[in-house]
Structures are given as C-alpha cells and as structure tokens.
Amino acid sequence: MSPGKLIFKIEEYISTHTRELLSVKDHKKLSRLLFKSDIPLSSHLHQFKIDPSEYLTGVQCPFCSQYAMERYSGTWNCTVYGHTAKDAHFQAVDDYLILISDTITNRQFREFLHLHSPKLATKLMANMNLNCEGTSRKSCFYTQH
Numbered sequence: 778m779s780p781g782k783l784i785f786k787i788e789e790y791i792s793t794h795t796r797e798l799l800s801v802k803d804h805k806k807l808s809r810l811l812f813k814s815d816i817p818l819s820s821h822l823h824q825f826k827i828d829p830s831e832y833l834t835g836v837q838c839p840f841c842s843q844y845a846m847e848r849y850s851g852t853w854n855c856t857v858y859g860h861t862a863k864d865a866h867f868q869a870v871d872d873y874l875i876l877i878s879d880t881i882t883n884r885q886f887r888e889f890l891h892l893h894s895p896k897l898a899t900k901l902m903a904n905m906n907l908n909c910e911g912t913s914r915k916s917c918f919y920t921q922h
C-alpha cells in the first residue's frame with residue numbers, strides 16, 4: 778500500500794471510529810499497520826495517542842474475546858460463557874505496557890484489570906516477571922525489563 782493510500786485509510790478509520798471505544802486489539806492492528814509502512818512514525822503516531830480512559834479495559838477471554846473475565850477461585854472466569862483461563866491477565870498487561878505506558882503501578886494494574894484487591898494484584902504481578910523500579914514496594918513501577 779502506498780503511504781498516501783495508507784494515510785487515507787487511517788483517516789477514514791479514525792473518522793468512523795471516533796465515537797466508539799477503540800479496543801486495544803484495534804489499536805494494536807493500527808499500530809502494526811503503521812510500523813509496517815514506510816511513513817515516518819513520529820509524524821503520524823501522535824494521532825493514535827489515545828487517552829487510557831478510552832480503552833476497553835478488563836481482562837479479555839482468550840476463547841470468546843469478550844472483555845468479561847472475573848477473577849475468583851484462583852483463576853479467571855468468563856462471565857459470558859463460563860470459560861476459565863489462569864493466565865488471561867498476561868495479555869492485558871502486555872497490552873498496557875505496549876500501548877499505554879511502559880510501566881504499571883499496582884493501582885493502574887487493578888484499574889486496568891478490574892481488580893479490587895491490592896494484595897491479589899501484587900501476587901499476580903509477582904508471577905509475571907515484572908521488575909519493580911521504585912523506592913518502596915508501595916511506589917513500585919513495574920516494567921518488563
């Protein structure tokens with residue numbers, strides 16, 4: 778696809794999606810499209826700076842793609858079809874670290890994954906090989922490096 782055509786496609790996409798929530802998946806698709814193109818990223822990426830509040834949050838079911846997983850009994854349970862997946866949050870955290878910020882705090886983790894318990898968040902993050910950068914456990918910024 779020529780750069781001109783691509784820009785047109787992207788603009789068309791944005792104009793038809795402005796009122797909808799852009800899912801992380803859509804955003805990823807868009808980013809991938811841009812990375813594959815020859816267009817200087819810096820000149821266009823700002824268009825995709827989307828406020829974190831506009832993302833669909835929550836944990837996506839790996840089986841039916843609904844953002845409807847709830848954590849209980851030590852696993853993620855799909856509230857639509859009853860699927861279960863132990864590590865369904867990995868994808869959500871990956872998306873967060875790629876698209877929103879390269880660090881994530883306990884509070885951001887809970888907000889993004891719709892968790893209430895800071896303790897559970899700490900436990901889940903501890904199992905994800907995220908490193909803590911910060912002066913205390915409370916002010917941890919977790920990164921993947």
Ligand SMILES: [Zn+2]
Pocket residue numbers: 838839840841842843855857858859860
């Ligand atoms: Zn499901």
